[in-house]
Amino acid sequence: MRISRVSYVLCRSELERPIPLSCGALTHRNFGLIRIDTDDGMTGWGETSVNFPPWTYRERAATVQEGLAPLLEGEAALDTLRLRDMMVAATRSFTRMWSEGAISQAISGVEMALWDLLGKTTGLPVATLLGGIRRREFRCYATGIRADDPAAGAADAVAAGYRAVKMRIGFGDDKDIATAKAVRTAIGPDIALLIDANQAFDLPRARRMLAALQDVDPYWVEEPVLSDDFDAQRRLRAEFPGLPLAWGENAFRLDHYRLVADEGLADFIMPDPCRCGGMGAAMDAARTVNAHGLPVSAHHYGSDLGFAAMLHFMAATEHTDLVLRDVAAAPLRDAVVQEDLRPVDGMVRLPDGPGFGVTPNLDTIAETRLDI
Numbered sequence: 482m483r484i485s486r487v488s489y490v491l492c493r494s495e496l497e498r499p500i501p502l503s504c505g506a507l508t509h510r511n512f513g514l515i516r517i518d519t520d521d522g523m524t525g526w527g528e529t530s531v532n533f534p535p536w537t538y539r540e541r542a543a544t545v546q547e548g549l550a551p552l553l554e555g556e557a558a559l560d561t562l563r564l565r566d567m568m569v570a571a572t573r574s575f576t577r578m579w580s581e582g583a584i585s586q587a588i589s590g591v592e593m594a595l596w597d598l599l600g601k602t603t604g605l606p607v608a609t610l611l612g613g614i615r616r617r618e619f620r621c622y623a624t625g626i627r628a629d630d631p632a633a634g635a636a637d638a639v640a641a642g643y644r645a646v647k648m649r650i651g652f653g654d655d656k657d658i659a660t661a662k663a664v665r666t667a668i669g670p671d672i673a674l675l676i677d678a679n680q681a682f683d684l685p686r687a688r689r690m691l692a693a694l695q696d697v698d699p700y701w702v703e704e705p706v707l708s709d710d711f712d713a714q715r716r717l718r719a720e721f722p723g724l725p726l727a728w729g730e731n732a733f734r735l736d737h738y739r740l741v742a743d744e745g746l747a748d749f750i751m752p753d754p755c756r757c758g759g760m761g762a763a764m765d766a767a768r769t770v771n772a773h774g775l776p777v778s779a780h781h782y783g784s785d786l787g788f789a790a791m792l793h794f795m796a797a798t799e800h801t802d803l804v805l806r807d808v809a810a811a812p813l814r815d816a817v818v819q820e821d822l823r824p825v826d827g828m829v830r831l832p833d834g835p836g837f838g839v840t841p842n843l844d845t846i847a848e849t850r851l852d853i
């Protein structure tokens with residue numbers, strides 16, 4: 482069985498209200514799907530993260546169509562990791578000339594589609610192929626709560642059954658601190674409050690913010706500084722030893738996971754299979770950090786196709802913690818697949834069935850696909 486075609490399928494919908502993040506506002510939700518077809522009629526689907534920068538959804542088309550697809554077309558379709566290694570080797574020098582993250586995210590989606598194809602062909606769930614299903618139910622935290630009133634949004638998430646809620650900061654220090662206090666008041670002392678800075682701070686500002694945020698008893702503070710500013714992370718770790726830190730959604734190299742685990746620079750590690758190089762790279766990262774006693778709390782900010790893949794990664798990982806669930810209004814996110822993966826009372830189940838256990842909704846994909 483050989484690969485006949487690798488396609489980039491970009492689905493895009495405009496948001497009624499832009500979503501503010503410290504690095505800019507999202508005006509659209511873009512879902513970068515990857516479809517791999519074989520010469521005997523099998524199909525596998527993956528997802529590449531195309532959230533930021535805003536033009537990434539166009540860049541990714543070129544990387545997949547001109548850079549990766551020609552490498553794979555004609556190759557043996559079930560050689561998952563061999564083909565992953567081939568893509569990595571062919572693009573290695575470009576990660577220094579251009580963007581490590583962009584190339585890693587492109588490879589992630591294609592590699593993910595290869596795993597789905599392997600699962601669909603063998604009749605096995607991807608989590609089984611990754612080494613075994615260790616759990617089928619996952620406790621989620623809610624992210625994407627309403628930005629105009631985070632306290633009300635957090636209370637809504639708790640009312641919907643979530644026991645953990647994430648808020649974003651990076652919009653002005655005084656405002657951030659006031660918002661964090663308001664959210665804590667709204668959810669009470671027993672709900673886990675996760676705070677995400679999206680790499681917004683330099684070291685002096687991170688110091689001030691972490692000192693202030695200790696008052697709201699965060700479950701974790703995520704990415705206070707640039708993800709590869711390890712000197713700053715060492716300082717913060719030394720100065721705030723009791724404050725849990727989360728890191729990893731912007732890590733694209735196994736040696737960075739190893740460094741953070743070796744030095745204990747974070748408490749929760751967040752590989753994103755749509756970004757870090759795919760399912761194999763996520764498993765490598767998980768094994769590395771688990772060996773140091775650190776739990777994996779996988780990241781995913783995309784469609785429910787990638788969400789299903791992330792659950793298979795979490796199902797196969799030994800030591801895990803909370804799973805991210807985006808609760809912002811984004812109908813296309815859910816409609817990309819036929820299955821309903823929305824958590825109930827903050828819990829979500831691993832989709833059953835071969836591959837990632839989800840069926841792409843081809844009508845919705847065709848209706849929302851951008852021809853690029």
Ligand SMILES: [Mg+2]
Pocket residue numbers: 677679703704730
């Ligand atoms: Mg984050």
